[in-house]
Amino acid sequence: MTERVIVVGCQFPDTGEQKFQMLMDELKELVHTAGGEVVGHIIQNRQKPDPATYIGSGKLEELMNAAETLESDLIVFNDELSAGQVRNLDANLNVKIIDRTQIILDIFANRAHTKEGKIQVELAQLMYLLPRLSGQGQMLSRLGGGIGTRGPGETKLETDRRHIQKRMDDLKKQLEAVRAHRESYRKQRRKNNAVQFALVGYTNAGKSTLLQKLSGAETFQEDLLFATLDPLTRQAELPSGYKVLLTDTVGFIQDLPTTLIAAFRSTLEEVKEADILLHVVDVSHPEAHTQMQTVDKLLDELGANSIPVITVYNKRDKLEGYYNEDTSGKSTITISSFSDDDIMKLKQVMEKTLIEHMRYYRLFIPVSQGKDLATIQQFTLIQQEELSEEGDGYSIEGYVLVDHPVNGTIRKYER
Incomplete structure (x- = not known):
């Protein structure tokens, strides 16, 4: 009922x-x-x-x-x-x-x-x-039932303070174990040097829909607040064919309870691991600017304010009239998640922003070095690749993460 x-x-x-x-x-x-x-x-x-x-x-x-x-x-x-x-x-x-x-x-x-x-x-x-x-x-x-009483934290009248404190200590230990597992997963990701984009934004800004459109993965999408709670990571491909990871995160909200920020810190810290943030804004919302400020403030509290940001003004299809974007020194794009052309344009902006944080290389690699060639093709963002007229090797131009182990292989063939 x-x-x-x-x-x-x-x-x-x-x-x-x-x-x-x-x-x-x-x-x-x-x-x-x-x-x-x-x-x-x-x-x-x-x-x-x-x-x-x-x-x-x-x-x-x-x-x-x-x-x-x-x-x-x-x-x-x-x-x-x-x-x-x-x-x-x-x-x-x-x-x-x-x-x-x-x-x-x-x-x-x-x-x-x-x-x-x-x-x-x-x-x-x-x-x-x-x-x-x-x-x-x-x-x-x-509190017999209904809104406000659901979930694992449902509390009965006879629950006493000592019992709650003991339960909290037990939960913190369990959370520490889960955090350790998450940290080992993060280390593996760093070891593989996979580039990670994190979708952040106000709740119901359209992050989950955008994740689905960028990656092709099915995600839970509904026009409700906090449709996504558990962070979700999927692979996406940029226009050059370069593969990156996309992580959807829990939506922010005005006056997010401090107890939630504290309890969800390990989940929110996924944001800090990102190389680039996609700040998704519902451009059709009358208080879009205020919502952006709320997200910026929470990113600041998490210590994620130094990560490069692409501001994605979403829901262009719902916009009535013109929206004055804040483009001061930022990468920005206005899109509709339901437009394939807009999704492609966003991928191009993502690739352009990523290139700005990579090193340019130019090399010639003999066809006999098939293993090295495959490694370079897999771990770098290739802009141009041509087989020589003699057919004895490939001239390749592209970009590579500054600290990626593949740099050692590239330097052997750079010219």
Whole structure:
């Protein structure tokens, strides 16, 4: 049964009207993604949150009446609530109450498929719950099911602080083992010197569709927030035939819960391993610029701000009117993921950007050196290859990664 949901938000002086509206629309999308139906919303302008109930007493009464009139099953607040606020709201409202962080955690719990993803979600849920345990008896007893209670981190009333702490320690150990495995996989990738592009961007910007179009691999695509949770790596071929790896990553969002950033750090660190980032932007979104700033800020926090970036303004087909792109010193391209011509143009931009970070070489290799020839063809980006008139060798021009082991072979034949 679809839960009937009322969303509640406060606009404070430091949040502009447009940004606040985006956050409220985003909250409604989160509810939809979690499987709920928004039946009403309550908004209040305040200088700061009420320390006791987040909203003022008048709005609380309005919310109580709305919950009864609209027969709501759930109330979702657009900010992270303190334990005291939840307790006081719970005393006045006979409806389940959760906040923005909880609904994001709930969606993550529903979307986690890999062992690592499930461990990370449970850890994030417990990190969120632990400081809020005291005095939540009545509230916890109401969490009988539905949105906000799903996933491995579902907690019963009798769960005590020591049990949670012990479980968190156990999860951290499991996560460490998974991280070690991921690190060995990364080392193998570095050893093979495979070039890696990472798709980053705001949630629902179209990263998974783009991965599918660039690589030809089937991926989960849906017009929902956080459609991709577990990182996915696929191989793609650039116009020259040079093969690269493409990694899809979890979408970013305004006010991404700190517990999630902490728990998902190993997954997010996939971004830091990339040679080049493809920052995918939903150009049709009215707050595209704000979303870009959110992604840039999170990349900065992850220490990935020095990696070369290609900004991919996506969803051109949904764009009404002209969009003023920020092209200041950046590689940018405006595309529709559903246009084969645009996908080819993007691959050309990817190849051009990659070449800027490679070394040019020119060589002649005898046909008798078949093994070396095959190695050079496999591990370098070849621009031109010609068989000599005498048929005794190949003249090759191309580009190679500066630190790739194949440089040793190339130098034997360079001229």
